[in-house]
Amino acid sequence: MTAPVETEDETGTPDGTPRQELRSYLWGYGLSLLLTLPVFGAVAWDWLARATLWWAIGAAALAQVAVQFRFFLHIRLKGQAKEDLQLILFTALILGMMGGGTIWILHNLDGRMGGP
Amino acid sequence: MNTETGRHPGLNLGSGHAEAHGEAEALVFGFWVFMMSDLVTFGLLLATYVTMLDNLAGGPGPKDLFELKPVFIETLVLLTSSLTYGMAILSLKHDPGRRLRPVLAWLGLTLMLGLAFVAMEAKDLHALQAKGGAPQRSGFLSAFWALVPLHALHVAAAALWLVAIAAQIWRFGLDTPVKTALLRLGVLWHFLDVVWIAIVSVVFLGGLA
Numbered sequence: 001m002t003a004p005v006e007t008e009d010e011t012g013t014p015d016g017t018p019r020q021e022l023r024s025y026l027w028g029y030g031l032s033l034l035l036t037l038p039v040f041g042a043v044a045w046d047w048l049a050r051a052t053l054w055w056a057i058g059a060a061a062l063a064q065v066a067v068q069f070r071f072f073l074h075i076r077l078k079g080q081a082k083e084d085l086q087l088i089l090f091t092a093l094i095l096g097m098m099g100g101g102t103i104w105i106l107h108n109l110d111g112r113m114g115g116p
Numbered sequence: 117m118n119t120e121t122g123r124h125p126g127l128n129l130g131s132g133h134a135e136a137h138g139e140a141e142a143l144v145f146g147f148w149v150f151m152m153s154d155l156v157t158f159g160l161l162l163a164t165y166v167t168m169l170d171n172l173a174g175g176p177g178p179k180d181l182f183e184l185k186p187v188f189i190e191t192l193v194l195l196t197s198s199l200t201y202g203m204a205i206l207s208l209k210h211d212p213g214r215r216l217r218p219v220l221a222w223l224g225l226t227l228m229l230g231l232a233f234v235a236m237e238a239k240d241l242h243a244l245q246a247k248g249g250a251p252q253r254s255g256f257l258s259a260f261w262a263l264v265p266l267h268a269l270h271v272a273a274a275a276l277w278l279v280a281i282a283a284q285i286w287r288f289g290l291d292t293p294v295k296t297a298l299l300r301l302g303v304l305w306h307f308l309d310v311v312w313i314a315i316v317s318v319v320f321l322g323g324l325a
Contacts (some may be wrong), residue, residue, distance in 0.1 A: 015178050025206065033195065095156050
């Protein structure tokens with residue numbers, strides 16, 4: 001077992017040098033704008049058909065969430081204690097089951113009852 | 117190249133802040149656990165909203181009520197506030213002189229953006245009500261009012277917490293409790309960004325598309 005090397009200078013953090021960290025925040029900001037502006041434009045000026053637009057909004061939202069987690073919340077697949085990622089993935093699983101289940105079951109019930 | 121592993125999810129202060137870095141491990145992880153329970157709350161309110169989309173009871177729907185422009189500005193304001201909060205944390209982490217002014221300046225800017233968001237949101241909700249979009253009008257509107265104002269309330273609470281931390285910095289300087297509090301508020305602040313993205317995509321963009 002090898003102990004982690006403790007360095008005295010500021011490079012000894014898992015987030016890199018100060019310059020890299022600043023750049024990482026700016027990248028995150030730039031990417032999140034890049035994922036926001038086109039979607040709003042597409043909705044405002046009707047660039048796409050409705051179904052295509054919904055898929056585009058969903059895809060941009062998922063990418064945006066990934067960007068926020070990676071660049072602002074600093075969640076990574078490696079280089080941190082395992083429990084943290086497991087906590088987030090488990091919550092995502094629970095939420096997927098409960099949220100997806102709610103929409104599925106109520107939609108199904110609505111169909112069977114004739115719907116509004 | 118570095119071999120030090122992060123002790124907790126999120127930005128680690130690192131060995132330059134030995135005491136706060138050590139204490140942050142349990143505190144920040146605990147706050148993440150709370151944050152995840154909040155995520156489930158928002159996720160289920162969003163799912164409820166989706167199931168209520170057609171239950172208008174003859175009242176106004178998304179296209180009659182929502183406007184894209186204010187939502188767009190609010191999104192930009194919130195995204196920018198996430199960047200300025202990050203700048204506050206970075207100036208805390210890397211300022212060898214431990215000066216208060218850069219940290220306080222970035223926090224002040226973040227606070228103003230947060231308050232601007234809440235004010236715009238309040239104005240929107242007021243306009244919505246004037247257009248006949250009161251919560252008791254339909255199942256759709258009840259679900260909307262349970263979801264969107266709850267997020268605005270979270271941002272307002274986060275702004276209040278920010279003021280409390282700034283007062284602590286003013287009074288006690290950048291000591292260990294202040295540093296770990298800033299790390300936890302950072303998790304909340306960035307997290308509210310993520311929730312807003314989900315709300316914007318499903319409620320506003322999805323509703324107006």
